[in-house]
Amino acid sequence: MVRPPSFRFALPSPATEPAYRAFVDRLPYCSPDIERFAPDVAGRAFVDVWLRPGGDxxxxxxxxxxxYAAIARGAFRVPTEVWVDRRDRAAPPSRPVLDDLIARRWLVPFDAGRVALQGPALALYDYFDEQFEAIAAEFGAARAAFPTLISIETLERAEYLQSFPHHITLAPPLRGDSAAIDAFRRSVAGGGSRLASAAEPDHVLSPTVCIHCYEAVRGRRLAPGELVCATAIGNCFRHERDRLDCAARLWDFHMREIIFIGDRDRVARARADSVDRVTRWLDELGMRYWIETATDPFFIDRFAPQAYFQLANKTKFELLVDDPGGDRPLALGSFNVHHDFFGSAFGLSLAGGEPADTGCTAFGVERFVYAFATQHGLDPARWPEPVCAFVASRNLSCL
Amino acid sequence: MVRPPSFRFALPSPATEPAYRAFVDRLPYCSPDIERFAPDVAGRAFVDVWLRPGGDxxxxxxxxxxxYAAIARGAFRVPTEVWVDRRDRAAPPSRPVLDDLIARRWLVPFDAGRVALQGPALALYDYFDEQFEAIAAEFGAARAAFPTLISIETLERAEYLQSFPHHITLAPPLRGDSAAIDAFRRSVAGGGSRLASAAEPDHVLSPTVCIHCYEAVRGRRLAPGELVCATAIGNCFRHERDRLDCAARLWDFHMREIIFIGDRDRVARARADSVDRVTRWLDELGMRYWIETATDPFFIDRFAPQAYFQLANKTKFELLVDDPGGDRPLALGSFNVHHDFFGSAFGLSLAGGEPADTGCTAFGVERFVYAFATQHGLDPARWPEPVCAFVASRNLSCL
Known part of the structure; x- marks a missing residue:
C-alpha cells in the first residue's frame, strides 16, 4: 500500500528547468522532518512531500x-547557454545499467554512495583516467598527488565551507586518551554515542581537488607570462543525503582535475582549449552529451548572488549527459574559471603583483564509467576501438 | 632553555627490544596529560615524560x-625470528632525506601526517605500485577498487575496532537539517564545536584494505582447490598522535594489498611465494632490509594473548628497514596469514563447508618511496636501472 504524501507544496507558477532543479537539489537539506519527496518532473509546478512521524x-x-523565494529572487534571470551539443549522435538509446553492473559483479554495492569496481568497470575507470592524464600532459601539466583529508582552515580560506557546507563529511580522530578509546569500543559493541569519543576535527574529507593545489603553491608569484598547470586525481566526498545511490551519486568518489593559474587571458584560453580537446575525444568515442553554462549548488542563502555571478560571467561550463537511471541530466565534468577569487585568497600573484586568475577542468571518473556504460552497453567487444583495445589489455576477472 | 622532564618512569629491568617498542608505541595513548616523552633507545631502561600544565x-x-605490566605479562616470551636478512648489502649508508625532499618540492608537507607528492617522488610511487601490481598479476589476482570509507559494522565483524581502536578516524557527515548546517558554518567562521553539527557516524576512514575484500565476497563458498586472489590499492588512515610526521608516519597514506582466500596450505604457500617474489625484486634493486616475525600493535588490554598467538604461529612477517630519520626500524610491508579468523567472521567457506583461511601481503606505498630515497639518494640518474628508466618516462616537473 502506497502512503499518500503528507502535503503537496505548490509553486507560485511552474518553474524554469534550472530553477526547479536548484529547488529540488536543496530541498532535502531544509528539514530533518522530510522523509522523502517526489518532484513533478514534467510540469515543475509542485513537489509532494512525505514527513517523518511527528514532523511539523x-x-x-x-x-x-x-x-524557493531565495532561488526565484533573481538567480535565474540569465538563461543557461548551450556551448556544445552532441545530443543528436546516432547510437542506440541510453539504458539503465546499474542492475546489470551489479549482476555481473563489475560493481559491488556496499551501501548508499559506496561501491567497489572490478573487471571491465575498473578497466574503464583506468582508461578514462589515462585519457584525462594524456589531455593534461598536452598542457604540460605537473603531476601531483594530494592528500584526501583537507584542513578546515584551508577550505575556509577558499570560502568553501560557507558556500557548500551541506555535503561535508568531518574527519575527527578519536581523542588520544585511553578512557575515550575504551568508551568508543564500548559504543561500537553495545550502542551509545561514538561521537562522544571524538576529538574536535581540524580536517574534513576533501570535496574537491584544486583547493589542495592552491594551498601547495600559496604565496607564489608567477614569472611574466607564466601559466602554471597541474593535474591530480583525488578521492572526494560529498554526502548527498537520500539522493546517494550506487551509480551516479556516490558519497566516496574520484575526481581528476587539470588546474590553471595565470593571467585572465591565458586561463580563459586554457579552459577553451580543454573544452575543444575533450569535445574531440568524446566525439571520437561517439558519446551523446552537451556542454552548457551552469551554477554550482551553493547552499541556500549564499545562492542567489553567486549563482547570478556565475551565469553572467560564464564561469562554469558543465559537461552533461542524459541519465536513463535518473530523473535529470548528469554532470560528468566541468570547465571552470574562478577569476582572481582563489588567487586573492591564497596570495597567488602575477609578475606585476596583481592577484592571479585560476581555472580548472574537472572529471568525475566513476560517472564517466557509468555514463559510458549507459550509452555503449556492457559488451566490451562492441565498445569503440581505443576503449576495447585498452580494456582487452587488462586482467578482467572479478571477485 | 630545555625544560627538564616532569618525571622519569623506570622499568623494573631493561626491556627486550620488542617489548620496549611495544611500550613506547602505546605510551602516547595512556593519558591526555602526556605532552611528550623521550625514550631510552640505547638502554631501554626508562622513559622521560613531560606532562601538560596541570597534568596528574x-x-x-x-x-x-x-x-608495561600488561606487555611484560607473557607477550614476549616467544623471540622474534629473522627469515630474510639483507642488512649486509654494500651500498652507501642510509641518510635522512626529508629536508631535501621538501627543499626540492618532491614532497610538500601540509601538516602532521598529510603530504603531497610530485616530480620524481610521485614517479617512484607509481613505479612501486606498478611493481606491486605486477607481482599480484603473477598470482592471477583479480583487480578491485574499494571505497575509502568503511562501515563500522564491517570493521566490527572483523573485530578490528576492538583490537585497534586507537588510531581510528571517524567519518560523520553533517546532520541533514539546515539548522545544523548553519551552526557548522558559524563554528568554522567564529569558533565553537564543529562536532555539535555532526551526525552519529556509521563509517570510519578505512585503516586497511583487505577487510573490504572479505565484505565484497561475504558468504562465498569456494570451489574444490580454489584459491581466490585479489589485489587493490587503498587510501588508508591511521592517526598516530604525536608520532605523525611527514615522512614515514602519515595519517593519510596508501596501501597495496594482495589478498588470498583458500585452504590453509594454499594460503600458506601463496604467502611464502610472495615473500620469495618480493625478496628477489628488492635484491635486484639493491635494497637493505630484513623480514622477521612480528606482532600487530594491538591496543592495550587485547594485546597480550593476541600478540602471543601471532608470534607463536608466525602469522605476521614484517618487511623492515633502518630509518635514518627515526629511532627504530620502519615497516614497509607485511606478509600475513589469518588462519580462519576472517573466513569465519565473513562466512567464507571451502568446498566442504569448513571456514576458509585468508592471508594478505601488504605494501605501504609512500614508505617504499621514502625508504628507497634514504638508501638510493635523490639523483634519479643514479637509481637502479629499471627504476631510472621508469622515472625517466614520466613528466617530472614540480609545482
Missing part, C-alpha cells in the same frame, strides 16, 4: 517557501 | 606501570 508540516512548508 | 603525574605513572 507547517514549519517544513514555511522553510520550502523561503527556499 | 601520579595517575600517569600508575597508567604506565599498568601498561
Amino acid at each position: 508540516g507547517a514549519a517544513v512548508e514555511a522553510r520550502l517557501a523561503e527556499l | 603525574g601520579a595517575a600517569v605513572e600508575a597508567r604506565l606501570a599498568e601498561l
Whole structure:
C-alpha cells in the first residue's frame, strides 16, 4: 500500500528547468522532518512531500517557501547557454545499467554512495583516467598527488565551507586518551554515542581537488607570462543525503582535475582549449552529451548572488549527459574559471603583483564509467576501438 | 632553555627490544596529560615524560606501570625470528632525506601526517605500485577498487575496532537539517564545536584494505582447490598522535594489498611465494632490509594473548628497514596469514563447508618511496636501472 504524501507544496507558477532543479537539489537539506519527496518532473509546478512521524508540516512548508523565494529572487534571470551539443549522435538509446553492473559483479554495492569496481568497470575507470592524464600532459601539466583529508582552515580560506557546507563529511580522530578509546569500543559493541569519543576535527574529507593545489603553491608569484598547470586525481566526498545511490551519486568518489593559474587571458584560453580537446575525444568515442553554462549548488542563502555571478560571467561550463537511471541530466565534468577569487585568497600573484586568475577542468571518473556504460552497453567487444583495445589489455576477472 | 622532564618512569629491568617498542608505541595513548616523552633507545631502561600544565603525574605513572605490566605479562616470551636478512648489502649508508625532499618540492608537507607528492617522488610511487601490481598479476589476482570509507559494522565483524581502536578516524557527515548546517558554518567562521553539527557516524576512514575484500565476497563458498586472489590499492588512515610526521608516519597514506582466500596450505604457500617474489625484486634493486616475525600493535588490554598467538604461529612477517630519520626500524610491508579468523567472521567457506583461511601481503606505498630515497639518494640518474628508466618516462616537473 502506497502512503499518500503528507502535503503537496505548490509553486507560485511552474518553474524554469534550472530553477526547479536548484529547488529540488536543496530541498532535502531544509528539514530533518522530510522523509522523502517526489518532484513533478514534467510540469515543475509542485513537489509532494512525505514527513517523518511527528514532523511539523507547517514549519517544513514555511522553510520550502523561503527556499524557493531565495532561488526565484533573481538567480535565474540569465538563461543557461548551450556551448556544445552532441545530443543528436546516432547510437542506440541510453539504458539503465546499474542492475546489470551489479549482476555481473563489475560493481559491488556496499551501501548508499559506496561501491567497489572490478573487471571491465575498473578497466574503464583506468582508461578514462589515462585519457584525462594524456589531455593534461598536452598542457604540460605537473603531476601531483594530494592528500584526501583537507584542513578546515584551508577550505575556509577558499570560502568553501560557507558556500557548500551541506555535503561535508568531518574527519575527527578519536581523542588520544585511553578512557575515550575504551568508551568508543564500548559504543561500537553495545550502542551509545561514538561521537562522544571524538576529538574536535581540524580536517574534513576533501570535496574537491584544486583547493589542495592552491594551498601547495600559496604565496607564489608567477614569472611574466607564466601559466602554471597541474593535474591530480583525488578521492572526494560529498554526502548527498537520500539522493546517494550506487551509480551516479556516490558519497566516496574520484575526481581528476587539470588546474590553471595565470593571467585572465591565458586561463580563459586554457579552459577553451580543454573544452575543444575533450569535445574531440568524446566525439571520437561517439558519446551523446552537451556542454552548457551552469551554477554550482551553493547552499541556500549564499545562492542567489553567486549563482547570478556565475551565469553572467560564464564561469562554469558543465559537461552533461542524459541519465536513463535518473530523473535529470548528469554532470560528468566541468570547465571552470574562478577569476582572481582563489588567487586573492591564497596570495597567488602575477609578475606585476596583481592577484592571479585560476581555472580548472574537472572529471568525475566513476560517472564517466557509468555514463559510458549507459550509452555503449556492457559488451566490451562492441565498445569503440581505443576503449576495447585498452580494456582487452587488462586482467578482467572479478571477485 | 630545555625544560627538564616532569618525571622519569623506570622499568623494573631493561626491556627486550620488542617489548620496549611495544611500550613506547602505546605510551602516547595512556593519558591526555602526556605532552611528550623521550625514550631510552640505547638502554631501554626508562622513559622521560613531560606532562601538560596541570597534568596528574601520579595517575600517569600508575597508567604506565599498568601498561608495561600488561606487555611484560607473557607477550614476549616467544623471540622474534629473522627469515630474510639483507642488512649486509654494500651500498652507501642510509641518510635522512626529508629536508631535501621538501627543499626540492618532491614532497610538500601540509601538516602532521598529510603530504603531497610530485616530480620524481610521485614517479617512484607509481613505479612501486606498478611493481606491486605486477607481482599480484603473477598470482592471477583479480583487480578491485574499494571505497575509502568503511562501515563500522564491517570493521566490527572483523573485530578490528576492538583490537585497534586507537588510531581510528571517524567519518560523520553533517546532520541533514539546515539548522545544523548553519551552526557548522558559524563554528568554522567564529569558533565553537564543529562536532555539535555532526551526525552519529556509521563509517570510519578505512585503516586497511583487505577487510573490504572479505565484505565484497561475504558468504562465498569456494570451489574444490580454489584459491581466490585479489589485489587493490587503498587510501588508508591511521592517526598516530604525536608520532605523525611527514615522512614515514602519515595519517593519510596508501596501501597495496594482495589478498588470498583458500585452504590453509594454499594460503600458506601463496604467502611464502610472495615473500620469495618480493625478496628477489628488492635484491635486484639493491635494497637493505630484513623480514622477521612480528606482532600487530594491538591496543592495550587485547594485546597480550593476541600478540602471543601471532608470534607463536608466525602469522605476521614484517618487511623492515633502518630509518635514518627515526629511532627504530620502519615497516614497509607485511606478509600475513589469518588462519580462519576472517573466513569465519565473513562466512567464507571451502568446498566442504569448513571456514576458509585468508592471508594478505601488504605494501605501504609512500614508505617504499621514502625508504628507497634514504638508501638510493635523490639523483634519479643514479637509481637502479629499471627504476631510472621508469622515472625517466614520466613528466617530472614540480609545482
